[in-house]
Amino acid sequence: MFKKRWMDLSVGSFFILGLSVFFFLSSITGQVSDEKLGAYQLRARFDDVSGLVNRALVRISGVTVGQVNDIVIVPDTYSAMVTLTIFDPKLKIPADSTIGVYTEGILGSKYLSIMPGFSDTFLRKGDEILRTNSAVVLENLFSKLLLFFGDK
Amino acid sequence: MFNLLRVLEQFLRFIGCLLLALQYGRLLPRQMISQLHIAGVSSLVLICISALFIGLVFAFQMYIVLEGFGSLPQLSQVVAFGLFRELSPVVTGLLVAGRVGSTLAAELGQMKQAEQIDSLLMWGINSYAYLMWPRLLALLIVTPILVLAFDAISIYAAWFYAVTLHGMESQIFWTPLVFGSIYFEVDVLYGMYKAVFFGGWIGVMSLYQGAFVERGSSGIAKASTQAVVLSSAGVLMLDYVLSQFLY
Structure with a gap:
């Protein structure tokens, strides 16, 4: 018993x-549905995002603050629209901030980096970051160099 | 070749009988509880010890590699990715195959040889419903839970290695799990789905080996060996197939 x-x-x-x-x-x-903790989304339009993938990291001063959710083409201008999620709702990003595509090391993966501006107005959920720097494509750089040396 | 066909026929007949027995199925709670105890509770310690040391070793190796790249904050993510998706279901499957599969085969084989199964038939009791299904069901229920235990303990082992032994910030360890690319619905739950299949496979293989045991004491030895070999190899094969389908 x-x-x-x-x-x-x-x-x-x-x-x-x-x-x-x-x-x-x-x-x-x-969770896949990552709306918890009040994370909010922003958008940014780039001329070139080559190498950037979904879930790529978003950083400010090298600290990870978010990730890329979605990359689509804008039909009118053929530019790339990137949707990114900022995890911390308390983290406010000035409206005149600049966002760029950077590479980790020389051959590493691509990530987005936000350089905060000085504006007193802050971006809200769904807003677009207007100042963008596109990815530097090594091939373009090389071809420019070749042209430059070719002229001489 | 002929022999192989005969084994295949025997196996298919076994599966058929197992499925047909469902109509006689009246689940006896006491049977079920004792089988859950044998399959689950008594394997828990083994699973926990394995999880502890596999987590420690994984964290140890990854720590060295990640330190070289200066990406130590990703440690928990790497450990969780490797363990939750593949290592934890597979190792749990192998351990359950060794611990429970051999027990089932030997137990059933002994029953068969002592003609207990035949005497059940004399009483008009379907041995598949009475003996096999509670054991199979117990394995199906228990294996995913064991995988969960494996996941939790191994991630804590990695935490212990990084935070307690090497002074990493605890917050830095846990944050990438929430905000990184480890998703509960994908990584943890898919591991559990796999475990259900592994449990079913181990159960069917071991019960089959037990039910069709050869005569003599070497028959039981052979049956339990075969059960472990077939279930372990099957777990590894199934893992690849399921990974292909799931991810």
Whole structure:
């Protein structure tokens, strides 16, 4: 009888443990629907984002503050519209900030970096960052160099 | 060749009987609880110990590599990515195959040899419904939970290595998990889906080996060996196939 009860207890606590671990793991990992914690989205239009991918990091002064959600083409101008999420709702970004595509190291992955401006008005959810610097494509750089040396 | 066909026929008949037995299925709670105990509770310690040390080793190796690139803050992300998706379901599957699969095969084989299964038939009790299904069901339920336990303990082991032993900031360890590319719905839940398949595979293979055991004491030895070999190899193969489909 005692053994039976002990078995019931252990099986029951096994399930309770499983359930609590389930919730623990869901609390420490990210959710696909990442609207939690009041993260907000901004947009930016680039001439060239080559190498930038979804989930690429967004940084300010080298600190990761967000990630890229979506990259689509704007049909009228053939420029790239990037939607990015800023994780911290308390982090306010001045309206005259500049955003650029940079590369980690020489051959590393691409990321976005925001250089904050000095404006007193801040970007709100869904706003567009107007000042953008496109990605530097090495091939373009080389071809310019070749032209430059070719002239001589 | 002929032998292989005969084994295949035997196996298909086993699956058929297993499925047909569903109509006699009346789940006995006491049976179920004792099987859950055998499959789940008694494997938990083994799973926890393995998870602890696999987490530590993984964190240890990744720490060295990431330190070289100066990207230590990504440690938890790397560990979670490798463990949650692949290593934790597979290692759990292998351990369950070794621990529970061999038990099931030997137990069923012994029952078969002692003609207990035949005497059940004499009583008009369907042995598939009475003996096999509770064991199979227990494995199906328990394996995903064991995977969860593995996930949690291994990430804590990595935390222990990085934070307690090497003085990393605890906040820096946990933040990339939430804001990085580890998603609960994808990485953790898909590991659990895999585990359900692994549990089913291990259960079917082990019960089949037990139910069609050869005569003599070497028969039981062979059955339990075969059960472990087939389930372990199957877990690894299934893992690849499921990964292809899921991700």
